[in-house]
Amino acid sequence: MNILHIAPHLGGGVGKAHAALAEAALGLADAGTVRHWFALLEPPRDTHFVDRVRAAGYPVSIAPDPGELAGLVAGADIVQVEWWNHPRLYALLAANVLPAMRLALWVHISGLAPPLIPARLAALADKVLFTSPCSLKADNLAAALAARPQAFGVVNSGFGFDAPPRPRHAAPKVRIGYLGTLDFIKLHPGFFDMVDAVMEDIQVSLWGTLDPAGEVAARAAAMRHPERVRFEGYASDPRAVLGALDLFLYPLNPQHYGTGENALVEAMSAGAVPLVWDNPAEMAIVSHDRNGFVANSIEAGAALIERAACNPRRLLRMGAVGAQDMARTHAPAASLNLLARHYAELMEQPPRHRDFASALGTDGRAWFLSTLRPHADGPEGADAAGARFFCARAAKGSLGHFRSCLPDDPSLNALDVE
Numbered sequence: 001m002n003i004l005h006i007a008p009h010l011g012g013g014v015g016k017a018h019a020a021l022a023e024a025a026l027g028l029a030d031a032g033t034v035r036h037w038f039a040l041l042e043p044p045r046d047t048h049f050v051d052r053v054r055a056a057g058y059p060v061s062i063a064p065d066p067g068e069l070a071g072l073v074a075g076a077d078i079v080q081v082e083w084w085n086h087p088r089l090y091a092l093l094a095a096n097v098l099p100a101m102r103l104a105l106w107v108h109i110s111g112l113a114p115p116l117i118p119a120r121l122a123a124l125a126d127k128v129l130f131t132s133p134c135s136l137k138a139d140n141l142a143a144a145l146a147a148r149p150q151a152f153g154v155v156n157s158g159f160g161f162d163a164p165p166r167p168r169h170a171a172p173k174v175r176i177g178y179l180g181t182l183d184f185i186k187l188h189p190g191f192f193d194m195v196d197a198v199m200e201d202i203q204v205s206l207w208g209t210l211d212p213a214g215e216v217a218a219r220a221a222a223m224r225h226p227e228r229v230r231f232e233g234y235a236s237d238p239r240a241v242l243g244a245l246d247l248f249l250y251p252l253n254p255q256h257y258g259t260g261e262n263a264l265v266e267a268m269s270a271g272a273v274p275l276v277w278d279n280p281a282e283m284a285i286v287s288h289d290r291n292g293f294v295a296n297s298i299e300a301g302a303a304l305i306e307r308a309a310c311n312p313r314r315l316l317r318m319g320a321v322g323a324q325d326m327a328r329t330h331a332p333a334a335s336l337n338l339l340a341r342h343y344a345e346l347m348e349q350p351p352r353h354r355d356f357a358s359a360l361g362t363d364g365r366a367w368f369l370s371t372l373r374p375h376a377d378g379p380e381g382a383d384a385a386g387a388r389f390f391c392a393r394a395a396k397g398s399l400g401h402f403r404s405c406l407p408d409d410p411s412l413n414a415l416d417v418e
Helices: 012-025 048-055 066-074 087-095 119-124 133-137 139-147 191-197 215-221 238-243 262-269 298-309 312-329 332-346 356-360 364-370 392-405 410-414
Strands: 002-007 035-040 060-062 078-083 103-107 127-130 152-154 176-179 204-207 229-233 247-250 273-277 293-295
Touching (some): 002 066, 002 087, 012 048, 060 066, 078 087, 103 119, 119 356, 127 332, 133 139, 133 152, 139 152, 152 332, 176 298, 191 215, 191 298, 238 262
Parallel strands (some): 002 035, 035 060, 103 127, 176 204, 176 247
């Protein structure tokens, strides 16, 4: 069986997931009968995960020309598109030049609100696989799920550490920390208010790259108790950092559109107890008062931190439960087994041509509108054109990069950009 993976690149969580899967597959009995090939639509900025995938024996084609890519598709038994709203991927599919195929979409965006995946694109796929079960409740896919439930599934892409956590002992003072993106696009904007509102004397360490002139640094400096927060810088050894924490403080912005939430799963696999916001993706992983805590307000979060700070032995027990859960449900072997089942079902269907252009549109405007957050006051549905807020990447200044990925299109100049 030849499986071709088409992805914009192998960076971030997608690259990390595929590297882990490739390495885990080396020891499987059918490793020699299933051949994976990756076609990346742009050169990688960081080759770490590409190198790991290649070291596991998987060929990687970088920015193949249209003829080469068409040949790879024609020679594949299954084509798996690693989907997220990236301009190069959208431009490729909208060009409508790919041969007949058996098509799987592994959707690396989780959540109930757009942008998740255009409903018309999902309808073209033989299999649509999400990274979180919360995505099965997306409003714009309700009709498709009802009509073809067998075409949808969930395959986790966030994996814990492969070794059991170190033996833990209840610390005299609970160690609290966060590891991840230090930006309110990801981090809940009330993070520092929550830490400030705790009545106990606590210390919170934050690992990640901090912009000293940015909003996160400013909000931390404006706290009533700024001494409670320490910025530790980039974590070169996340396993050691997470393994030393008792409480993993991980409230995320409700609009973060996360995937498998690697940091959350890794923290739990190391025995740290998470405190998360009640976002659908996190609640699919964390069970309140069993393997972690779920907050739905700043006040509730502060109260939960106080409870945790006063009960180190309870954290120890909950952390052990979380580590067992992650070893069972969030290991590469579990995802490989699910993928193998879906691939077997795909092979029962014939390859066929897909009219991607009709599903996605052919102009730059259609792509940009498909990746926008909906206007808060607008009546549009999940796939509607009319939203006016650019997605986080564009808001962070990458609009020029997006334009460079797409063909020249006069309609781009007419976009109303806020």
